[in-house]
Amino acid sequence: MSDTSARLLRLLSLLQTPREWPGSELAERLGVTDRTVRRDIDRLRDLGYPVAATMGATGGYRLVAGSAMPPLLVDDEEAVAIAVGLRAAAGSAIAGIEEASVRALAKIEQVLPAKLRRRVRVLGAATVPPRSGATPVDPELLTALAAAVTNRERIRFAYEAANGTETRRNTEPVGLVPHRHRWYLVAFDLDRNDWRVFRADRIHRLHPTGARFTPRDLPAANPAAYVTGERTDWGTPTLHFQVDIAAPAEAVIGRLGEAPGDIVPHGPNTCALNMFRDDLPEWVAHRLLELGVEFEVHSPQQLTDELRKIRDRAARAIEAKR
Numbered sequence: 001m002s003d004t005s006a007r008l009l010r011l012l013s014l015l016q017t018p019r020e021w022p023g024s025e026l027a028e029r030l031g032v033t034d035r036t037v038r039r040d041i042d043r044l045r046d047l048g049y050p051v052a053a054t055m056g057a058t059g060g061y062r063l064v065a066g067s068a069m070p071p072l073l074v075d076d077e078e079a080v081a082i083a084v085g086l087r088a089a090a091g092s093a094i095a096g097i098e099e100a101s102v103r104a105l106a107k108i109e110q111v112l113p114a115k116l117r118r119r120v121r122v123l124g125a126a127t128v129p130p131r132s133g134a135t136p137v138d139p140e141l142l143t144a145l146a147a148a149v150t151n152r153e154r155i156r157f158a159y160e161a162a163n164g165t166e167t168r169r170n171t172e173p174v175g176l177v178p179h180r181h182r183w184y185l186v187a188f189d190l191d192r193n194d195w196r197v198f199r200a201d202r203i204h205r206l207h208p209t210g211a212r213f214t215p216r217d218l219p220a221a222n223p224a225a226y227v228t229g230e231r232t233d234w235g236t237p238t239l240h241f242q243v244d245i246a247a248p249a250e251a252v253i254g255r256l257g258e259a260p261g262d263i264v265p266h267g268p269n270t271c272a273l274n275m276f277r278d279d280l281p282e283w284v285a286h287r288l289l290e291l292g293v294e295f296e297v298h299s300p301q302q303l304t305d306e307l308r309k310i311r312d313r314a315a316r317a318i319e320a321k322r
Contacts, residue, residue, distance in 0.1 A: 004040075007032065011040050015051060020060035080119050083108050102176060105139065106146040137183050137200045142176065144206055145185055149173045154190075154211045160202040162257075162283055171196070172213045175223020182254075186223040188216055195219065197227055229261025229274075241284055242298040243273040247291060256287050281306045 007030055014021060014029060026037045041051050041061060052064045083105060109117060148155045152172075159169050171187035178184075183200035195218065220226035245252055249265035252273075257263050262275040273284075285306035288295050297304050 008040055008043060011037070012044060012049065015044075015049075015061060015063045018062075020054065020062045022060040026061065076116055079108065079112060080116055083112065083116075102139075102142045102146045103150075106143040106150065109143055141200065141203065141206060142183060144208065145173060145176050145200065145203075148208055149176055152212050152215065154209045154213055155187075156207045156209060158204040159198055160204065162280060166204075169196075169198070171198075172216070174215050174218060175226070176200070177224045177227045179224075179227055184227045186218070186226050195226070227261065239277050239281065239300045239302060241273050241275040241277065241280075241300065241303060243284075243288065243303070244296045244298070245271050245273060245288075245291065246294040247271065252291065255291065256284065285310060 010030060011026065014026065023034050023037050027034050030037065030040075032040075041053070044051055050064050051061055053061050145155075147153075154170065154172055156168065156170050158166050160166050169187075170190045171185075172190065173185055173187040175186040176183060177186060185198040185200055185203065187196060187198065188194070189196045218226060220231045225231070244266070246269065248269055249263050249271035252271055253263045256273055257275050262273060264272045264274050266272055273288075275284075281300065281302040284303055288307075289310065297307065
């Protein structure tokens with residue numbers, strides 16, 4: 001790094017302290033002349049840093065709020081504090097800032113030295129955020145997923161399906177979406193040749209491959225729209241689960257369906273399952289019965305057949321007791 005570049009970074013670090021700096025004090029701190037300080041201030045302004053100057057005996061230089069966010073310089077302690085705070089925000093899925101928290105955390109952890117990264121992990125493990133009712137997601141997993149999305153890098157991982165089975169996935173991730181206190185990954189599944197939505201808390205053993213990809217056309221306006229069901233093409237799934245449920249959506253979400261758009265509120269005490277899948281009729285049948293409420297199945301026929309099997313099995317068990 002040149003002497004000028006190093007001096008500019010040192011000057012910027014001083015100016016980010018919330019106070020006014022007389023030119024003479026800055027010159028003394030930097031070991032240069034007042035004229036050099038003025039030139040360096042002009043260089044910072046050219047780079048987009050809003051440096052204000054006031055005249056007089058009590059005047060000096062200070063950073064002010066500008067029209068855009070300039071790069072910031074932070075010391076080790078500040079970097080650790082920011083990273084720990086972002087990990088907490090990402091893990092608790094605070095409405096409106098979840099995705100930005102993960103993006104910022106991915107950028108910070110990418111440049112943190114190893115010793116600071118270890119401190120962040122230790123502090124993060126010791127900090128227990130309040131539970132939102134959803135399964136917590138490791139912030140390290142979220143940052144790794146965010147990095148893969150940003151870098152357009154193919155990733156492999158193990159995925160636990162709704163019925164408990166685990167499969168290996170080879171994907172091209174295009175979006176990480178927070179919704180109703182859960183995180184969802186939108187990705188193209190290379191082995192299944194179709195788009196998929198994955199719940200982040202069911203992703204395990206993530207492996208970035210290093211292979212880059214060119215994003216395909218997503219059948220939705222953006223990943224968030226795809227997750228919430230605003231899709232222009234439902235793809236290849238052959239089973240359309242349509243079930244009216246006599247319970248509020250809040251009581252069903254998380255117990256049925258993989259994506260947020262699978263459960264549609266119909267009123268304060270009713271909702272509907274509207275889900276496209278290749279399989280799962282047996283799992284859905286048992287989950288519906290476990291809700292302990294009334295429901296009406298409209299499709300598919302496979303779900304009705306599974307419920308009849310359960311009814312007949314229960315009837316045989318009752319008859320055997322007589």
